[in-house]
Amino acid sequence: MAETLHIGRKIARIRELKGIKQEALAIDLGVTQQTVSNIEKSEKIEDEVLDKIAKALGVPADAVKNFSEEAVFNYFNSFHDSSTGDFRxxxxxxxxxxxxxxxxxxxxxxxxxxxxxxxxxxxxxxxx
Known part of the structure; x- marks a missing residue:
């Protein structure tokens, strides 16, 4: 089992941040939208399932396990493009x-x- 604090919420948040709907993720995984909904309600899921979900979301499984809103904000706040000097x-x-x-x-x-x-x-x- 993946050791995390509510892995389902992390999956849901990453999916939302990437602009992916539950239905689209379900299609990628070969499951129903209801299954994705149930996964997102789960506190823990098996590593094999997590690996498939992470791949479908285009992120490493460790990124899902270690995901936090704070880390996302820190990443974007520290990001800069030195070639243009702005975010446009x-x-x-x-x-x-x-x-x-x-x-x-x-x-x-x-x-x-x-x-x-x-x-x-x-x-x-x-x-x-």
Whole structure:
């Protein structure tokens, strides 16, 4: 068993800080949302389960075991980016444009696949 003070609350808080919903975590783990809810209510969980959850959350299991709100605030308060001297980070692309670009690429790929399938059908018809 993982030795912690209410590991379920720590899991829930890390999940929330990462912006992950219980449903999404459940899908990653291959369990139901209710199972994730029950895990988050548990004071202790087995190390094997903790390892799977930590992996799904993208953090080491030790980070979950040692998680504290104070540590999070200390980390962010001590963080600085010496290259810019400030905390301003700007998105370098328009997310909507990126979605449209990906959609267009997918449509183009599907059109090529469809053309290839049509060629195969035509070849089969001509070989008879």
């Amino acid at each position: 980070h700007h998105c370098t692309f328009n997310p909507i444009d990126k979605i449209v670009e990906l959609y267009d690429e997918k449509v183009e790929l599907l059109e090529r696949l469809l053309a290839s399938e049509r060629e195969k059908v035509e070849l089969l018809r001509n070989s008879k």
